[in-house]
Amino acid sequence: xxxxxxxxxxxxxxxxxxxxxxxxxxxxxxxxxxxxxxxxxxxxxxxxxxxxxxxxxxxxxxxxxxxxxxxxxxxxxxxxxxxxxxxxxxxxxxxxxxxxxxxxxxxxxxxxxxxxxxxxxxxxxxxxxxxxxxxxxxxxxxxxxxxxxxxxxxxxxxxxxxxxxxxxxxxxxxxxxxxxxxxxxxxxxxxxxxxxxxxxxxxxxxxxxxxxxxxxxxxxxxxxxxxxxxxxxxxxxxxxxxxxxxxxxxxxxxxxxxxxxxxxxxxxxxxxxxxxxxxxxxxx
Ligand SMILES: [Zn+2]
Numbered sequence: 001x002x003x004x005x006x007x008x009x010x011x012x013x014x015x016x017x018x019x020x021x022x023x024x025x026x027x028x029x030x031x032x033x034x035x036x037x038x039x040x041x042x043x044x045x046x047x048x049x050x051x052x053x054x055x056x057x058x059x060x061x062x063x064x065x066x067x068x069x070x071x072x073x074x075x076x077x078x079x080x081x082x083x084x085x086x087x088x089x090x091x092x093x094x095x096x097x098x099x100x101x102x103x104x105x106x107x108x109x110x111x112x113x114x115x116x117x118x119x120x121x122x123x124x125x126x127x128x129x130x131x132x133x134x135x136x137x138x139x140x141x142x143x144x145x146x147x148x149x150x151x152x153x154x155x156x157x158x159x160x161x162x163x164x165x166x167x168x169x170x171x172x173x174x175x176x177x178x179x180x181x182x183x184x185x186x187x188x189x190x191x192x193x194x195x196x197x198x199x200x201x202x203x204x205x206x207x208x209x210x211x212x213x214x215x216x217x218x219x220x221x222x223x224x225x226x227x228x229x230x231x232x233x234x235x236x237x238x239x240x241x242x243x244x245x246x247x248x249x250x251x252x253x254x255x256x257x258x259x260x261x262x263x264x265x266x267x268x269x270x271x272x273x274x275x276x277x278x279x280x281x282x283x284x
Contacts, residue, residue, distance in 0.1 A: 004258040005265065009272045011241050011256055012088065016212030018096040019085055020204075020229055024218025024244055026101050028079040028263045030072060048193040052186060053127065059184070064164060064172035066187070067142050068153045070135065073103055073121055081217065082109035084266035093273065096207035100219060100226050102189045115203055117196055117225065119189035128183030138185065141175045196225060208233050216242040218262050221250040 002010070011017075023031070051058045086109040088094045097106055097114045102121040106114045124138045125131070143150045149172050152164075177183035190196050208214055214233040221227040230250040233240050241256040242248055243265050251257055258265050 004256055005260075005268060007256045008241055008243070008258055008265075009269060011213050011239060012093055012215065012269060013273055014212055015093045015095070016210075017088070017094050017215050018098065018207045018211035018213070019088075019094055019215050019217060020219065020226060021085070021097070021099045021101060021106065021217040022219025022221075022226060022244075023101060024220075025081050025085075025099075025262055026076070026079075026103050026105055027218070028081065028261075029076045029103070029105055031076055031101075031103055031105075046192045049191040050193050052191060053184065060172055060174055061169050063142065063174040064149065064169040067139070067146070067149070067172070068164065070121075070139055071153065074135070074139070076103060076105065078105040078109035079263055081262040081266040082106055082111070084270040085217070086110035087270050088273070091273065094215075095211055096204075098204045098207060098229070102187075115200065115207070117190075117200060117204065119187070121187055121189055123188035124185050125188045126177035126180060126183035127186055129177060129180040131177060131179045131183075132188060133178070135187070137178075138175070141178065145173050145175050146171075190225075201228075204229055205232055208238060209236055211238055213239045213241060216240065216244065216248070216250060216254075217266070218244055219248065220244065220246065221248045 047058070047062050052062060053059075082105050085094065085097060085106060089097065089111055097111050098117060099106055099114060100117050102116065102118050104116075104120055104122050122135050124133050124135055126133075149168060152168055175185070177185055208229050209232070211233070214229065216226075216230065219226050221230060227249055230240055230253050234253040239255040240250065240253050241258075242250055242254045243258045243260070243262055245259060245261060247259075248254075
Protein backbone atom coordinates (compact mmCIF):
# COMPACT_ATOMS: atom_id res chain seq x y z
CA UNK A 1 0.00 0.00 0.00
CA UNK A 2 1.48 3.41 -0.98
CA UNK A 3 2.12 6.00 1.71
CA UNK A 4 -0.56 8.71 1.95
CA UNK A 5 1.53 11.43 0.28
CA UNK A 6 2.31 9.19 -2.71
CA UNK A 7 -1.36 8.32 -3.01
CA UNK A 8 -2.21 12.04 -2.90
CA UNK A 9 0.36 12.83 -5.59
CA UNK A 10 -1.05 10.09 -7.82
CA UNK A 11 -4.58 11.36 -7.37
CA UNK A 12 -3.77 15.02 -8.09
CA UNK A 13 -1.54 14.11 -11.04
CA UNK A 14 -4.67 12.99 -12.89
CA UNK A 15 -6.03 16.57 -12.79
CA UNK A 16 -9.60 17.83 -12.53
CA UNK A 17 -9.24 18.46 -8.81
CA UNK A 18 -11.76 20.59 -6.93
CA UNK A 19 -10.12 22.09 -3.84
CA UNK A 20 -12.16 22.82 -0.71
CA UNK A 21 -10.12 24.76 1.83
CA UNK A 22 -10.74 25.70 5.45
CA UNK A 23 -9.17 27.63 8.30
CA UNK A 24 -6.25 25.21 8.66
CA UNK A 25 -4.82 26.46 5.37
CA UNK A 26 -4.46 29.99 6.75
CA UNK A 27 -3.12 29.29 10.24
CA UNK A 28 0.44 29.44 8.91
CA UNK A 29 -0.38 32.96 7.71
CA UNK A 30 -1.10 33.92 11.31
CA UNK A 31 -4.88 33.78 11.10
CA UNK A 32 -6.28 31.86 14.07
CA UNK A 33 -8.14 28.59 13.45
CA UNK A 34 -11.01 28.65 15.87
CA UNK A 35 -12.04 25.05 15.37
CA UNK A 36 -8.78 23.27 14.80
CA UNK A 37 -6.08 22.02 17.14
CA UNK A 38 -5.01 25.56 18.01
CA UNK A 39 -8.57 26.77 18.50
CA UNK A 40 -8.50 26.70 22.28
CA UNK A 41 -7.39 30.32 22.26
CA UNK A 42 -10.85 31.52 21.32
CA UNK A 43 -11.96 34.03 23.91
CA UNK A 44 -15.40 34.89 22.66
CA UNK A 45 -18.37 32.91 21.42
CA UNK A 46 -18.85 33.32 17.66
CA UNK A 47 -21.10 36.18 16.69
CA UNK A 48 -24.45 35.03 15.36
CA UNK A 49 -26.45 36.88 12.75
CA UNK A 50 -29.35 37.22 15.18
CA UNK A 51 -27.20 38.82 17.89
CA UNK A 52 -25.41 41.07 15.44
CA UNK A 53 -28.61 42.47 13.96
CA UNK A 54 -30.63 42.77 17.19
CA UNK A 55 -28.14 43.75 19.87
CA UNK A 56 -26.61 47.20 19.48
CA UNK A 57 -24.07 46.68 22.29
CA UNK A 58 -22.96 43.34 20.83
CA UNK A 59 -22.52 44.99 17.43
CA UNK A 60 -20.46 47.74 19.02
CA UNK A 61 -18.19 45.12 20.68
CA UNK A 62 -17.96 43.23 17.40
CA UNK A 63 -16.76 46.26 15.44
CA UNK A 64 -14.35 47.33 18.17
CA UNK A 65 -12.67 43.90 18.17
CA UNK A 66 -12.94 43.66 14.42
CA UNK A 67 -11.16 46.99 14.07
CA UNK A 68 -8.23 45.54 15.99
CA UNK A 69 -8.41 42.15 14.26
CA UNK A 70 -8.23 43.84 10.88
CA UNK A 71 -4.68 44.97 11.74
CA UNK A 72 -3.77 41.26 11.53
CA UNK A 73 -6.02 39.97 8.76
CA UNK A 74 -5.52 42.99 6.53
CA UNK A 75 -1.77 42.44 6.60
CA UNK A 76 -1.70 38.64 6.42
CA UNK A 77 0.21 37.18 3.47
CA UNK A 78 -0.43 33.91 1.66
CA UNK A 79 1.72 30.97 2.74
CA UNK A 80 3.37 28.07 0.92
CA UNK A 81 0.08 26.14 0.95
CA UNK A 82 -1.84 28.92 -0.83
CA UNK A 83 0.99 29.26 -3.34
CA UNK A 84 0.99 25.53 -4.02
CA UNK A 85 -2.76 25.56 -4.74
CA UNK A 86 -2.33 28.49 -7.15
CA UNK A 87 0.55 26.64 -8.82
CA UNK A 88 -1.51 23.49 -9.24
CA UNK A 89 -4.30 25.57 -10.75
CA UNK A 90 -1.89 27.24 -13.19
CA UNK A 91 -0.58 23.80 -14.13
CA UNK A 92 -4.12 22.84 -15.09
CA UNK A 93 -4.54 20.23 -12.36
CA UNK A 94 -7.04 22.15 -10.22
CA UNK A 95 -10.43 22.77 -11.80
CA UNK A 96 -12.04 24.74 -8.96
CA UNK A 97 -11.05 26.46 -5.72
CA UNK A 98 -13.79 26.57 -3.10
CA UNK A 99 -12.96 28.07 0.27
CA UNK A 100 -14.57 28.44 3.65
CA UNK A 101 -12.02 31.15 4.46
CA UNK A 102 -12.87 34.84 4.27
CA UNK A 103 -9.28 36.12 4.20
CA UNK A 104 -8.71 36.39 0.43
CA UNK A 105 -5.34 34.62 0.66
CA UNK A 106 -6.01 32.16 -2.19
CA UNK A 107 -6.45 35.11 -4.54
CA UNK A 108 -3.45 36.92 -3.05
CA UNK A 109 -1.38 33.84 -3.94
CA UNK A 110 -2.61 34.01 -7.54
CA UNK A 111 -5.56 31.60 -7.58
CA UNK A 112 -8.37 32.51 -9.98
CA UNK A 113 -12.16 32.11 -9.89
CA UNK A 114 -12.16 31.35 -6.17
CA UNK A 115 -15.62 30.68 -4.74
CA UNK A 116 -15.76 32.22 -1.28
CA UNK A 117 -18.38 30.09 0.41
CA UNK A 118 -18.59 32.26 3.51
CA UNK A 119 -17.92 35.60 1.82
CA UNK A 120 -15.00 37.95 2.27
CA UNK A 121 -13.81 40.03 5.20
CA UNK A 122 -12.54 42.50 2.61
CA UNK A 123 -16.07 43.74 1.93
CA UNK A 124 -18.82 45.35 4.01
CA UNK A 125 -22.51 45.30 3.16
CA UNK A 126 -25.31 47.65 4.29
CA UNK A 127 -28.20 45.64 5.71
CA UNK A 128 -30.68 48.33 4.65
CA UNK A 129 -29.77 49.53 1.15
CA UNK A 130 -27.53 46.60 0.20
CA UNK A 131 -24.57 48.70 -0.90
CA UNK A 132 -21.27 46.82 -0.77
CA UNK A 133 -18.11 48.75 0.03
CA UNK A 134 -14.48 47.92 0.67
CA UNK A 135 -13.26 47.17 4.16
CA UNK A 136 -10.32 49.54 3.79
CA UNK A 137 -12.75 52.40 3.24
CA UNK A 138 -14.71 51.44 6.36
CA UNK A 139 -11.48 51.12 8.32
CA UNK A 140 -10.63 54.73 7.51
CA UNK A 141 -14.10 55.86 8.59
CA UNK A 142 -13.90 53.90 11.85
CA UNK A 143 -10.47 55.33 12.54
CA UNK A 144 -11.72 58.88 11.97
CA UNK A 145 -14.72 58.30 14.25
CA UNK A 146 -12.59 56.75 17.01
CA UNK A 147 -9.23 58.51 17.19
CA UNK A 148 -8.54 57.59 20.83
CA UNK A 149 -9.47 53.95 20.25
CA UNK A 150 -7.36 53.84 17.10
CA UNK A 151 -4.33 55.01 19.07
CA UNK A 152 -5.02 52.35 21.70
CA UNK A 153 -5.48 49.66 19.05
CA UNK A 154 -2.20 50.55 17.40
CA UNK A 155 -0.40 50.04 20.73
CA UNK A 156 -1.71 46.58 21.61
CA UNK A 157 -0.57 43.28 20.22
CA UNK A 158 -3.58 41.99 18.33
CA UNK A 159 -4.33 38.30 17.86
CA UNK A 160 -7.58 38.51 15.91
CA UNK A 161 -9.63 38.22 19.13
CA UNK A 162 -8.20 41.33 20.66
CA UNK A 163 -7.70 41.87 24.34
CA UNK A 164 -9.43 45.14 24.99
CA UNK A 165 -10.63 46.69 28.17
CA UNK A 166 -14.39 47.07 28.51
CA UNK A 167 -14.32 50.84 28.86
CA UNK A 168 -12.52 51.23 25.55
CA UNK A 169 -14.95 48.89 23.82
CA UNK A 170 -17.96 50.70 25.28
CA UNK A 171 -16.63 54.00 24.00
CA UNK A 172 -16.23 52.63 20.47
CA UNK A 173 -18.56 54.18 17.94
CA UNK A 174 -19.44 52.04 14.91
CA UNK A 175 -20.40 53.95 11.78
CA UNK A 176 -23.49 53.52 9.61
CA UNK A 177 -23.76 53.20 5.85
CA UNK A 178 -22.18 56.14 4.01
CA UNK A 179 -24.84 56.01 1.29
CA UNK A 180 -28.20 55.68 3.06
CA UNK A 181 -26.80 57.15 6.31
CA UNK A 182 -28.79 54.93 8.68
CA UNK A 183 -28.19 51.38 7.50
CA UNK A 184 -26.33 48.95 9.76
CA UNK A 185 -23.06 47.74 8.25
CA UNK A 186 -22.06 44.09 8.43
CA UNK A 187 -18.95 42.40 7.12
CA UNK A 188 -19.85 40.56 3.90
CA UNK A 189 -19.30 37.20 5.55
CA UNK A 190 -21.72 34.45 6.50
CA UNK A 191 -22.23 34.52 10.26
CA UNK A 192 -23.33 31.60 12.36
CA UNK A 193 -27.11 31.38 12.10
CA UNK A 194 -27.00 32.64 8.51
CA UNK A 195 -27.21 30.50 5.40
CA UNK A 196 -24.85 30.57 2.45
CA UNK A 197 -26.64 31.99 -0.63
CA UNK A 198 -28.17 29.12 -2.62
CA UNK A 199 -26.57 30.08 -5.93
CA UNK A 200 -23.14 29.97 -4.31
CA UNK A 201 -23.83 26.51 -2.88
CA UNK A 202 -25.11 25.30 -6.26
CA UNK A 203 -21.97 26.53 -7.96
CA UNK A 204 -19.89 24.52 -5.50
CA UNK A 205 -22.02 21.40 -5.94
CA UNK A 206 -21.55 21.75 -9.72
CA UNK A 207 -17.78 22.01 -9.29
CA UNK A 208 -17.77 18.86 -7.19
CA UNK A 209 -19.93 16.99 -9.70
CA UNK A 210 -17.59 17.93 -12.56
CA UNK A 211 -14.42 17.11 -10.63
CA UNK A 212 -12.30 14.00 -10.93
CA UNK A 213 -11.44 14.32 -7.24
CA UNK A 214 -12.26 16.52 -4.27
CA UNK A 215 -9.26 17.69 -2.24
CA UNK A 216 -10.05 19.02 1.24
CA UNK A 217 -7.33 21.23 2.73
CA UNK A 218 -7.24 22.29 6.37
CA UNK A 219 -10.85 21.76 7.36
CA UNK A 220 -12.13 19.55 10.15
CA UNK A 221 -15.46 19.51 8.25
CA UNK A 222 -17.24 20.17 11.53
CA UNK A 223 -20.06 22.18 10.02
CA UNK A 224 -22.38 21.01 7.28
CA UNK A 225 -21.49 24.11 5.27
CA UNK A 226 -18.33 22.29 4.12
CA UNK A 227 -19.11 18.67 4.92
CA UNK A 228 -22.03 18.56 2.47
CA UNK A 229 -19.58 18.75 -0.45
CA UNK A 230 -17.72 15.70 0.82
CA UNK A 231 -21.01 13.85 1.21
CA UNK A 232 -21.99 14.84 -2.34
CA UNK A 233 -18.65 13.70 -3.73
CA UNK A 234 -19.00 10.37 -1.95
CA UNK A 235 -22.50 9.94 -3.32
CA UNK A 236 -21.31 10.67 -6.87
CA UNK A 237 -18.30 8.39 -6.59
CA UNK A 238 -15.83 11.30 -6.81
CA UNK A 239 -12.76 10.30 -4.77
CA UNK A 240 -12.08 12.46 -1.72
CA UNK A 241 -8.60 13.30 -0.43
CA UNK A 242 -8.11 15.14 2.86
CA UNK A 243 -5.01 16.96 4.09
CA UNK A 244 -5.53 18.11 7.65
CA UNK A 245 -3.81 17.99 11.01
CA UNK A 246 -6.00 15.82 13.17
CA UNK A 247 -9.21 13.91 12.48
CA UNK A 248 -12.04 15.35 10.40
CA UNK A 249 -15.69 14.51 10.09
CA UNK A 250 -15.07 13.48 6.50
CA UNK A 251 -12.41 10.85 7.18
CA UNK A 252 -14.84 7.95 6.67
CA UNK A 253 -15.31 9.09 3.05
CA UNK A 254 -11.67 9.74 2.25
CA UNK A 255 -9.81 7.60 -0.26
CA UNK A 256 -6.63 9.39 0.84
CA UNK A 257 -5.94 11.06 4.20
CA UNK A 258 -2.72 12.92 4.95
CA UNK A 259 -2.47 13.98 8.59
CA UNK A 260 0.37 16.50 8.47
CA UNK A 261 0.99 20.28 8.30
CA UNK A 262 -0.28 21.80 5.05
CA UNK A 263 2.76 24.04 4.80
CA UNK A 264 4.83 20.89 4.36
CA UNK A 265 2.50 18.65 2.38
CA UNK A 266 1.34 21.11 -0.27
CA UNK A 267 4.78 22.31 -1.39
CA UNK A 268 5.88 18.66 -1.50
CA UNK A 269 2.85 17.90 -3.64
CA UNK A 270 3.64 20.81 -5.94
CA UNK A 271 7.30 19.82 -6.23
CA UNK A 272 6.43 16.21 -6.96
CA UNK A 273 4.22 17.34 -9.81
CA UNK A 274 7.19 19.37 -11.11
CA UNK A 275 5.51 22.70 -10.89
CA UNK A 276 7.18 26.01 -11.00
CA UNK A 277 5.98 27.21 -7.64
CA UNK A 278 3.91 30.33 -7.84
CA UNK A 279 5.38 32.61 -5.16
CA UNK A 280 4.79 35.91 -6.83
CA UNK A 281 5.04 38.57 -4.24
CA UNK A 282 5.53 36.66 -1.02
CA UNK A 283 8.41 34.33 -1.70
CA UNK A 284 10.87 34.59 1.19
ZN1 LIG B 1 -27.10 51.73 3.23
